[in-house]
Amino acid sequence: MTEPTNPEVAATTDPVKKNGRDGKSKPTIYDIAKVAGVNPSTVSRALSKPGRVSAKTQKMIEDAAAELNYRVNPFARALPTGRTNTLGLIVADITNPTFFGIIRGAESTATARDYTLMLAESAESSETELTAARRMMATVDGLILASPRMDDDHIRALAGDKPVVVINREVEGVPCVVPDVNKGIGEAIRSLAANGHKKIAYVAGPPQSWMSGRRWEGVQAACEWSKLEAVRLESSKPTVDGGRQVARDVLSSGATAVLTYNDLLAIGLMQELQAASVVVPDQISIVGFDDIFGADFTTPPLTTVRSPMAECGTEAATLLLDVLHGTEHPVSTLRVETELVLRGSSGRLLRGG
Amino acid sequence: MTEPTNPEVAATTDPVKKNGRDGKSKPTIYDIAKVAGVNPSTVSRALSKPGRVSAKTQKMIEDAAAELNYRVNPFARALPTGRTNTLGLIVADITNPTFFGIIRGAESTATARDYTLMLAESAESSETELTAARRMMATVDGLILASPRMDDDHIRALAGDKPVVVINREVEGVPCVVPDVNKGIGEAIRSLAANGHKKIAYVAGPPQSWMSGRRWEGVQAACEWSKLEAVRLESSKPTVDGGRQVARDVLSSGATAVLTYNDLLAIGLMQELQAASVVVPDQISIVGFDDIFGADFTTPPLTTVRSPMAECGTEAATLLLDVLHGTEHPVSTLRVETELVLRGSSGRLLRGG
DNA sequence: CAATTCTTGGCAACCGGTTGACAAGCGCGA
């Protein structure tokens, strides 16, 4: 095994030594083969296919590997097998707390199955997302897309390369994990109806958001069932500031209760209404979505429909690993339940405040 | 090039084909060599060392690569070179918003330099952290440790293998990016002094936290300078709940202003004091640390010392990439400035409330 | 014009594993 002898080459292509930075070579299966007195292919079989060698040989090889502090080179293994024991995860916005649970759930499941998670974000851009996805595809065994912004055809094309699982969206022909928003929305609308509200406003999310469309449909259906009036308001962006900006529209709409596309909109809305001396929930009830980190920091703490994001992450990673290991999976769309988390921002409408 | 012909082997080791899942082979430099009529080594040089081949040959090869939709196999490249264009980042708690900026900053810098970020968390456990670090070391070019929990010797051992940069902690012999907490603490203490406060309480973080110790030292020094009294209180955990639990101690201490180890403690403290009808900031001022996501959701919004985490992430990634590319870097500890963000939770002490 | 030097493409070994095919040896049954 030779190292580069051309200092110019070393300086430009590989400033750190290929082996340990202290100059010592890392042990390989050839070293183990020497110590154990067997062929390198026997060492490889012992390490990756125990049972294909005799118990006596297996022990000799394992002892030698321990003695040499051997670690498998993942590139060398990946080259002939294509496997890296890595899962990719792309989220739309890494600072949006909606994704915490997804990341946490995916990460813990991956780790439990001896996989590593590689994370990237799309910054809400479908181009950036596709670029990140294509780059990840080169080195991961499979990919999870959380609230993807690219179109269905691109997603299916990626899935043609390696297994893909999508969270928060249904894509024909691709396994998905989707919160059942109707359950949580139903609970929210029933709660508001019970508190005397007659007119509900829904503050929508980004126009290209599949989930915002589903949530609006759920609100409409639940209001129809409870014989309440539903009105839809647009927001400029799904942020605290976007929630502030929509406050005037909310008041103008005459609605006494608001359900927003996400918690950030709800929090911004609450802050702006309170700045205008509107009392929450006495004069208007506010319900958010997702139960993000910080949702209970507000005064009053925010009522919200919780999407079990950690469960989404866990189920998506499990689904992906099952596909990778060839385990049959009966469903292509896995639904996880949402539920209403009642806090102080929604309650009985008091007449006149 | 043969595919496995033993179905049992295929079924157990590699359920997805090595090539595209549609069965077609991915183009390699051998295919390009055939199309362009040159040797594969010439193709490799053209793709990774433009200039080492003639302009005519370069164009032929690039055209052929585009025609075949060629993509380099990162494993094949990594095997001889050891390079994967991947950076590792380990954070203590992925759901702690302190790390958002770090992740975002590191990720955007990595992406700009054509690197991918691989993320893992230590779940506040030094064992888990070391395990994750060792695993990452196999496949990344370098590693960033954010608020690491492992001891200095382990960090230096990792750095002996591949380049490491540490955020939020100083480790002898390892490049670090550390917020200069004294600037922000100084601003906070001066602000409180100007508002008439005489006795300041510091609510500490985890005993093993290096940063908590630095912050306490900063508070002591700043109070001594401003001739204020400083008292230190312990918290059981650096969470909202931990902040709630320390409320009684805070009141007993007689301090009229509190600076906490982090924003979560401040938020929990505020909630608990407000539940006891203590008026913030009229009766007690509260200052947090880090300006996390959600710090301005509270009522009143939280005054806090902002650590520029995105800048920390960016500088750490830049430092690591500089080391990887052999660019000389003069300093081994890079300090980034903190600053006070004045919001409503701190103000003039009103006599008697 | 000849000799020397430079450019540039080819050869082949290598990176560190995996694995199909094969052969030697052992065990069992007729």
Next chain:
DNA sequence: TCGCGCTTGTCAACCGGTTGCCAAGAATTG
């Protein structure tokens, strides 16, 4: 005792790039 089948270790080709070394041809200089 012999023949057959199974077990298990070895051989060597392969995965898809990289790169040191070499040689052929072109360019430059004396």
